[in-house]
Amino acid sequence: MRMILINSAEVLSMRPSFFIPFLFLLGIAAAAQADDMPAFNISIKSHHFSPATFEVPVDTRFRINVKNEDDTPEEFESQDLDFEKIIPPHREGFVYVRPLDAGKYHFFGDFHQDTAQGDLFAK
Numbered sequence: 001m002r003m004i005l006i007n008s009a010e011v012l013s014m015r016p017s018f019f020i021p022f023l024f025l026l027g028i029a030a031a032a033q034a035d036d037m038p039a040f041n042i043s044i045k046s047h048h049f050s051p052a053t054f055e056v057p058v059d060t061r062f063r064i065n066v067k068n069e070d071d072t073p074e075e076f077e078s079q080d081l082d083f084e085k086i087i088p089p090h091r092e093g094f095v096y097v098r099p100l101d102a103g104k105y106h107f108f109g110d111f112h113q114d115t116a117q118g119d120l121f122a123k
């Protein structure tokens, strides 16, 4: 019992010096992964997406960057992909999308649904 207590104390005393560099390396790994992530750029102009359709790879997490060139806010939304993101006028926003199965996934601008419609195709 006594030995176990001493060993526990030793482990506890080692913890900061061991874990801080470890967390630092994890941070670098996460940043590297984010940089390698495919990104797709689309814009909103006159309440239309451009491009309104695009292809993405299957089974790959990716990012969509959206530039709103209109004078009004838009909400970039997809029920298929579970995101919604308000993008103020003349600003950019982004969403991350989970790895997808092959198929067609719809997105839209919630504030201008008459015109702001699009699809992405995972292939």
Ligand SMILES: [Cu+2]
Pocket (backbone or CB within 6 Å): 075, 077, 084, 110
């Ligand atoms: Cu919405």
